[in-house]
Amino acid sequence: MTILSPSAAAGPLTVSGAPVPIAASSTLVNKLSVKPRLGQWSKVLIGGPNLGADESNAMAVLYPVPNGGQADAFVVQDEGGQNTIDLSQIYVYATIPGDTPMVEAFEYKTI
């Protein structure tokens, strides 16, 4: 049977000074969201392999949420119900090295 399962690539993503891909190798998922981690002060950039730390080629720029309130988020999901989003092609950058934006990803699996 087919289930929508949390991806092993999900969790806090450490960004240490340059844009990093969410996964090192091709990892296809159905849903992806990236949010600044609550209490951290980084602005978070989302983009493709050509994402620049200066916001060039950014798909989304998320503001931090240091003191409460709903965090800004970048969310994309294949509405056709397929695993089509390649995490190795999505890059994340945090303006403060060492910050850890939260990555949520779900993939269809057959069990």
Next chain:
Amino acid sequence: MNRRELFQKAFGAGAAVVAASVLRGQSASFNGPAGGSRGSTLVTIVTGPFDTSSYPNGVRALTDTPQFATYVRIQAHPGQQGKIAIGNSAMASATGNVADSAFLELWPNWDGTLDNGRSDTWILSDPEWNNTINLADIYVWPEIAGETPVITAFQLA
């Protein structure tokens, strides 16, 4: 109309009931319809403030036995003061800060003064409304022991 179409028209409703009961009975390893199924009636299978306090580390899966939903909503409980971490099974065995093993955190809404009183909320739904979300794979941890996020899960039964 051939015999098959006539049969479907006359007994369609009854056949749907039979199909649903077959799904429920096909495995002892999960409750309710099988993963990937899609019934015709939206039913609530988890609802209300969710207490994790009796579970190790205060980390609890949404259901103890696998059960497949099409829509899940987790909301920080208005008036409570801790963050809510949401993650996968890695959270159950986490040491140190459990939220470091989460994939998402909800900020508390302790007095309604931020975001026009809206509470931070996480929603996951299957885009084709199939029952594909295994509630036993999703774990919740309130930062403050005893706090109770508001959780709702729907299934098409």
